[in-house]
Amino acid sequence: MDKKTIRKKIIAERDEMDFDVKQAKDELIVNKFLELGFIDKYDNIFSYVNFGSEIDVGKILSTILEKGKNLFVPYVDVKSKQMYLCQITDLSTDLEKGHYGILEPKKNLRKPVNSDIIDCVISPGVAFTTKKDRTGYGGGYYDRFYSSLKQRPFIVALAYDFQILESLPTESFDVPVDMIITEKKIIK
Template structure:
């Protein structure tokens, strides 16, 4: 069986080689498919990752949902000690609230007690990944933040992975603690 780290490194490397115009074009196609989903149209509370590097760009989606009056939250990672490690859904009112933070340079909002959203109250969570499979299994970046977070959302919450179609494989290695998604959206298709 192929090792997780090999798959992860391979697909991150392929994504890094994408040209800027390819990222823009494919991100727009992913966003168009995502916006057509009834679950997105009807969602009141959406948590969405803030893209960086050559990930599917989510910045315009976040701004659009804010302008539509949806409750939007983004991840904030606490990485100080092993015991206090975790990811929180932090409500934002404007994209301008995001500032560069963390060792990865991902934009994050300030983490305050008053802006943390309980995972069980989310309607939709949009998640990133390095690779996915047609059974909606997800391979992240190796830290386990999303798997821990997704294990606390409600049964009604729709977990959606967004990625480029080349990131969707027939089968990826996964563990029992990996949380499968409900949908995958790429520039070419929606996998239910």
């Protein structure tokens, strides 16, 4: 299967999940992430803000802020196809709907950030492998972002078990993750 077909199949399966089942799986995945102590270990954490049927990271984001760590979230420039970071300090007031309907930092908060300070990334993705390959939504935003960094941060992906495939078509610019946490396992 090509990437486009894989994306369509996995997103459809994710979208069709029963609400209660999704909520239970999200809680298991989020709690595993929190128990692994990443928030205590890292100071500058970059995370996606979930939308659609992605795993709900709200509890992780609020825990990062409660522990006094620096939380960065993305916004995109669709024309240049670049993703930028913005530090936020309040989940209820600092975000607004942006491109694709995804919550992004409000425009007045966006200031240039030295992305090289990021030491941990909570990465979104559509499909993964046990070798930690990652396929995103097809825009290449995260791969370009990772390639632009001088130092590679620790990249952890949150996924449902059905998002882990035997193999994925990969290209030279695809950046693998360092760990994947699902409701059933942790892939290191």
